[in-house]
Amino acid sequence: MSSAQIQALEIGALAKIMNELDYYQLLGVDPTATPAEIRKAFHASSRNFHPDANRRLDLELRNQCAQISKRVTEAYCVLRDPRRRRSYDARSDGDKNLRIQIAEAKNADRQQAKAERRGRTPQGRQFHAKAEADIKKGNLAGAIQNIQMALTFEGKNPGLESLLEELRARKKQNA
Amino acid sequence: MAEIAVGIDLGTSNTCVALMRGGNVEVLDNAFGERTSASVVHFHEDGSVEVGNSAKAKVIHAPAQTVSSAKRLIGRYYFSEEVKKAEAIYAYEIAEAPSHGVRIEVRDEEFSLPEISAMVLREMKQIAERHTGEKVTKAVITVPAYFNDNQRQATKDAGRIAGLEVLRILNEPTAAALAYGFGMGLNQRVAVYDLGGGTFDISVLEIGKDIFEVLATCGDTFLGGDDFDDRLIDLLADEFVASEGVNPRNDPFAYEKLKLAAENAKKQLSIDEEVLVSIDDLMLGEDGQQRSLARTITRAELATLVHDLVLRTFKVCDEALQQADLTVRDLDGVILVGGPTRLPIVREAVAGYFQQEPRTDVDPDEVVAMGAAIHAASLVGEAQDAMLLDVTPLDLRIGVAGGLAEPVIERNTPVPIEQTRTFTTFQDHQESVQIRVYQGDHRQAEDNALLGQFEFSGFQNGLRADVKIDVTFEIDADGIVNVTASDQATGEAASTQITLSSGLDNSEIERIIDEDRTGRVATAGVSTERLGDEVAPLASPAATAPPSFAAPEASSETGNTDVTVVEDPGPDLELDSGADDDELQIIDDEELIELTQPGSLGAEDVTLDVQTPSDESDDDGFFDSAGLDLSEGDADFDLELEDEEK
Numbered sequence: 001m002s003s004a005q006i007q008a009l010e011i012g013a014l015a016k017i018m019n020e021l022d023y024y025q026l027l028g029v030d031p032t033a034t035p036a037e038i039r040k041a042f043h044a045s046s047r048n049f050h051p052d053a054n055r056r057l058d059l060e061l062r063n064q065c066a067q068i069s070k071r072v073t074e075a076y077c078v079l080r081d082p083r084r085r086r087s088y089d090a091r092s093d094g095d096k097n098l099r100i101q102i103a104e105a106k107n108a109d110r111q112q113a114k115a116e117r118r119g120r121t122p123q124g125r126q127f128h129a130k131a132e133a134d135i136k137k138g139n140l141a142g143a144i145q146n147i148q149m150a151l152t153f154e155g156k157n158p159g160l161e162s163l164l165e166e167l168r169a170r171k172k173q174n175a
Numbered sequence: 176m177a178e179i180a181v182g183i184d185l186g187t188s189n190t191c192v193a194l195m196r197g198g199n200v201e202v203l204d205n206a207f208g209e210r211t212s213a214s215v216v217h218f219h220e221d222g223s224v225e226v227g228n229s230a231k232a233k234v235i236h237a238p239a240q241t242v243s244s245a246k247r248l249i250g251r252y253y254f255s256e257e258v259k260k261a262e263a264i265y266a267y268e269i270a271e272a273p274s275h276g277v278r279i280e281v282r283d284e285e286f287s288l289p290e291i292s293a294m295v296l297r298e299m300k301q302i303a304e305r306h307t308g309e310k311v312t313k314a315v316i317t318v319p320a321y322f323n324d325n326q327r328q329a330t331k332d333a334g335r336i337a338g339l340e341v342l343r344i345l346n347e348p349t350a351a352a353l354a355y356g357f358g359m360g361l362n363q364r365v366a367v368y369d370l371g372g373g374t375f376d377i378s379v380l381e382i383g384k385d386i387f388e389v390l391a392t393c394g395d396t397f398l399g400g401d402d403f404d405d406r407l408i409d410l411l412a413d414e415f416v417a418s419e420g421v422n423p424r425n426d427p428f429a430y431e432k433l434k435l436a437a438e439n440a441k442k443q444l445s446i447d448e449e450v451l452v453s454i455d456d457l458m459l460g461e462d463g464q465q466r467s468l469a470r471t472i473t474r475a476e477l478a479t480l481v482h483d484l485v486l487r488t489f490k491v492c493d494e495a496l497q498q499a500d501l502t503v504r505d506l507d508g509v510i511l512v513g514g515p516t517r518l519p520i521v522r523e524a525v526a527g528y529f530q531q532e533p534r535t536d537v538d539p540d541e542v543v544a545m546g547a548a549i550h551a552a553s554l555v556g557e558a559q560d561a562m563l564l565d566v567t568p569l570d571l572r573i574g575v576a577g578g579l580a581e582p583v584i585e586r587n588t589p590v591p592i593e594q595t596r597t598f599t600t601f602q603d604h605q606e607s608v609q610i611r612v613y614q615g616d617h618r619q620a621e622d623n624a625l626l627g628q629f630e631f632s633g634f635q636n637g638l639r640a641d642v643k644i645d646v647t648f649e650i651d652a653d654g655i656v657n658v659t660a661s662d663q664a665t666g667e668a669a670s671t672q673i674t675l676s677s678g679l680d681n682s683e684i685e686r687i688i689d690e691d692r693t694g695r696v697a698t699a700g701v702s703t704e705r706l707g708d709e710v711a712p713l714a715s716p717a718a719t720a721p722p723s724f725a726a727p728e729a730s731s732e733t734g735n736t737d738v739t740v741v742e743d744p745g746p747d748l749e750l751d752s753g754a755d756d757d758e759l760q761i762i763d764d765e766e767l768i769e770l771t772q773p774g775s776l777g778a779e780d781v782t783l784d785v786q787t788p789s790d791e792s793d794d795d796g797f798f799d800s801a802g803l804d805l806s807e808g809d810a811d812f813d814l815e816l817e818d819e820e821k
Contacts, residue, residue: 043386046562051591051652052343053562055554070593070649077588102594103570103582 008061011049015064022098023075023088031089035080042076045069077102116159123153128160131167140171178555180313180342181303182350182547183296185330187246187399188372188514190214191541192299193548194306195558200354200545203306205298211540212302215243216294218281224695226298235431238266240281242291244401247373249288249333250326252625253277257397266427286692287679292333293693300337301696314339315551317543319374320346321394321568323614324626324656331653332679336687342554344653347371348378349389349565350546351512355537356382357549357561364390364505366495368525368533369512369543370488373399377492379499379506388564391498391587393491398484400441400515406480407437411452411470419466421458429458433468440472445517449473478520485524492528498587509533514540565590567650572623574611576601580620583648593649597663600639607632610646612658631660633667 024031027041047053049069054062078084078100088100119125127150134142147164154160181203184191189211193202202210209228217230218240225233234241243265251257253271262269268280278285296316303311316334318327327344334341348367356363361382369376376394380387411433416422423429436452443450450472456465496502511533515521526532552558566587572580573596583594600608607630615623634644643664649657661668679687687693 039388043383043388043562043564046386046564047560050562050564052554053560056556066591070591073589073592074594077592101583101596102588102592103585 008057011057011061011064011068014068018068018071020098022094023079026072026075027079029079033079038076038079042072042080045072074099074102116157117163119150119154119160120157121153124150124157124160126150127153135167140167140174143167144171178313178557179303179307179309179311180315180551180555180557181299181311182315182317182544182549182551183299184317184347184350184541184544184547185246185292185295185299185333186211186214186371187244187374187401188214189540190295190299191544192302193541193544194303195548195552198558200548201306202541202544203302205302206305212295212298213243214246214292214295215241216245216291217241218284220282222282222695223697224294224693226295226696234266235428235435238427238431239268242267242279242281244373245279245288245291245295248277249292250323250329251277251288266431287683287687289329289333289336289679289684290687290693292330293336294696296333296337296339297693297696300339312338312340313342313551313555315343315345315350315547315554316341317345317347317350317547318654319369319371319394319396320348320376320378320392321374321396322654323569323624324654325624327654329679331655332684335684336693338688341653342551344655345547345550345563346376346378346389346392346565346568346654347543348376348392348512349380349387349563350544350550351510351537351542352378352380352382352387352546353549353561353563354542354546355508355510355534356387357546358559360384363507364501365508365510366492366506366529367510367512368488368492368516370515370521371399371513372401372515375399375488375491377488377495379495379501385560386562386564389566389589390501391495392566392568393495393498394568395487395491398487400513402484403441403477403481403515403518404434404437406484407441407472407477408433410472410480411437411468414470415457415466415468419460421460421466423458426458432457436468441477441518442514444472444474444477445519447474474519477518481520485521489524489528503529503531506531510537510542511535511539512537512542565652565654567592567654569614570616570623571648571650571656572613572615572620573646573648574609574613574620574628578620579618580611580613580615580623584650586616588650590650590654591652593647595645595647598644598646600634600642600644603638604636605639605642606636608634608644608660610658610660612648612656614656626656627658629658629660633665634662635664 018026024033027033027038027045029037029041033041046069049065049072051062051066051069054065057065078088084100084102091097091100117128119128127146131143131146131150134140134146144164144167147160147167151157151160151164179194182193182195184193190213191202191211193200195201204210205212205227207228212227213231215227215231215234217225217233217237219225230241231243234243244261247257248261248269252275254275258269258277270278270280270285272278272285272287277288279288279291280286296314300311300314314334316330316339318330322330331341331344348369351367351369352365355365362384363382365380365382367376367378367380369378374394374396375398376392378392379390381390412423423433432454436454440450440452452468452470452472454468457468458466460466506529509525509529509531511522511525516525516533516539522533549558549561550563553560567584567590568586570582570586571584572582575581583596584592598608609628609630611620611628612626613620613623614626617623631644634642636642643662645661645663647659647661649659651657659668
């Protein structure tokens with residue numbers, strides 16, 4: 001068999017079983033692999049399956065390579081990122097769920113909005129903390145004052161501004 | 176016989192073509208010996224078309240027939256800020272096409288933006304044919320890394336219209352890194368600082384022996400050398416108004432003169448400490464007498480004028496480094512790309528920011544085309560392989576309940592990649608869903624660029640929880656997006672290459688090619704007989720005239736034409752109508768996200784359930800709470816307090 005035929009067989013076989021492989025198996029690395037090993041494996045795989053590496057194959061093989069390449073990229077995307085890798089390793093029913101969604105921005109968005117609400121500047125955060133203490137004590141007027149102070153340091157901060165509005169609404173309700 | 180495949184850097188201001196032959200990369204000069212040509216298209220009265228620096232020179236006399244900076248408009252909607260801005264400052268006619276597209280009207284003819292860009296590309300193709308004596312039909316074309324799918328697709332269409340098979344749409348900074356590191360056996364981390372005429376990109380790459388991996392890329396498509404010119408124009412114009420009482424901005428001819436003078440002054444300040452801007456008879460004063468302008472500008476003055484613009488680029492650099500999880504100390508080199516990086520002000524600021532001198536061994540105007548040529552040669556087997564592993568610059572999002580857009584593939588994810596999400600309908604027995612795909616960093620759908628939308632109706636009719644629609648998002652190695660929807664139950668599928676409604680569909684492209692609408696680009700010095708009918712005849716006498724403007728060495732930033740920076744493109748109100756169509760909900764772990772059908776529920780009734788992770792997405796009560804903001808705010812606030820108590 002020529003090397004081209006062997007290559008074709010390998011591509012076909014991998015395309016068939018790729019749905020049954022987890023990300024480590026796809027990249028051909030150990031579950032304990034280091035980030036450097038993961039990157040190296042991704043590079044090696046890209047040399048074989050990236051669309052630029054396969055222009056001279058026939059259409060069917062190119063399509064199979066494209067499928068493999070996308071899946072390998074997904075595996076790399078998850079395993080190279082410590083947070084994603086942790087959540088992948090911790091997934092439930094790992095034998096059945098071989099893939100996870102890569103987008104986490106929803107969380108990130110939420111965290112960012114939350115962080116923004118706490119203040120972006122040291123002084124802003126300080127006054128926000130005071131406001132929180134006031135809220136615990138039920139002192140809405142004090143909280144409002146402190147958030148206003150925080151805003152003088154923060155400039156435009158939609159998170160804090162909406163918090164201020166909420167507090168004012170609550171105070172109105174209470175009154 | 177070896178296949179010829181060229182690399183083309185299709186710039187906002189200038190375009191450059193290069194070819195790799197026998198292991199060497201050459202920048203191919205045009206018939207006038209210029210190594211870059213202005214990306215300007217001039218339409219002659221006889222219908223012929225001229226491209227390049229000589230076309231650019233025509234702008235002073237025939238501004239309405241001379242189209243520049245098409246790259247700023249390509250792949251954009253008519254109602255976008257960038258198009259409005261262009262309408263205000265360009266003398267050529269910009270019109271609205273069906274589906275919010277953009278057309279350029281010149282001499283009673285309409286052209287799409289891909290057609291205008293195709294004319295520039297055709298000029299490059301003909302330059303390459305003049306050099307090789309053979310037909311050139313394959314090319315790698317570069318785009319700013321921060322270009323979205325619409326802009327990439329439109330650029331690819333331009334290539335096709337120009338008679339080129341586009342082997343790859345390549346990111347400019349990646350191309351530059353390839354030109355810098357190809358065949359050098361390096362093992363380095365580098366930053367590519369790419370400040371062009373109209374856009375800014377920063378990419379951080381890891382360069383290995385034969386692998387170029389982009390770690391992160393960030394950019395600003397509203398920041399470039401043109402904005403530097405604008406600051407100078409404003410200074411000159413304001414002073415002229417103050418001293419002469421008339422405004423050159425209101426006179427298209429005076430304005431073009433001022434623009435050219437500002438641009439040349441900026442370039443001269445790369446060489447000299449000060450420059451005298453002198454324009455005789457700029458325009459008529461109120462008394463009917465000609466008024467002239469003379470003003471000395473120093474390098475320090477320019478530095479002050481553009482200081483904030485340069486600082487803005489470093490904010491973008493901060494972001495890229497953060498995304499790559501690196502600091503400037505981790506970088507082994509900094510590569511400068513784009514004409515404006517010749518400015519000492521920019522070089523010094525870059526050296527300060529990165530704490531190292533940028534590389535000076537690459538030509539910032541040619542390095543991108545050279546990289547594209549290397550990749551083109553590698554793709555047709557003319558050069559050793561170098562793998563380019565690139566990333567997508569923007570979040571890919573799908574429109575969901577409440578006018579929001581949920582990320583499916585985040586920015587700086589390597590490509591090619593594919594993700595599938597499962598959705599259900601919003602209502603029982605819903606017959607169709609509208610799938611909207613966006614690119615951008617914003618949660619509010621309307622703040623992102625809408626890539627396209629399509630209706631999917633082939634799914635099983637059923638209760639909303641029973642209907643499961645798989646939507647697959649793919650980003651290919653060109654950064655171009657494909658979306659497919661299918662129903663798990665019926666196997667029914669609908670797919671679309673997400674194309675901008677203002678873009679061209681396949682039949683339009685074929686018609687343009689059939690009619691050879693861009694075939695009239697008359698290039699000086701091309702022998703047509705030898706190359707056959709693909710090449711346009713040498714038609715216009717004007718094309719053979721010597722260029723009246725722009726020496727080749729001065730061409731780096733010529734053609735910079737825009738005036739104001741608009742940072743916030745604003746909401747695309749007309750299309751992103753939020754909840755007035757059939758919409759979707761995502762089945763995503765525990766969380767449900769829904770959109771609605773027209774008329775059934777007003778936008779204020781739509782509640783979204785993504786705020787509180789602990790929420791069980793209880794289906795009852797899901798539609799009850801109006802006033803999304805407050806309830807969501809409260810929940811969030813309470814959560815924060817709980818955290819504090821812990």
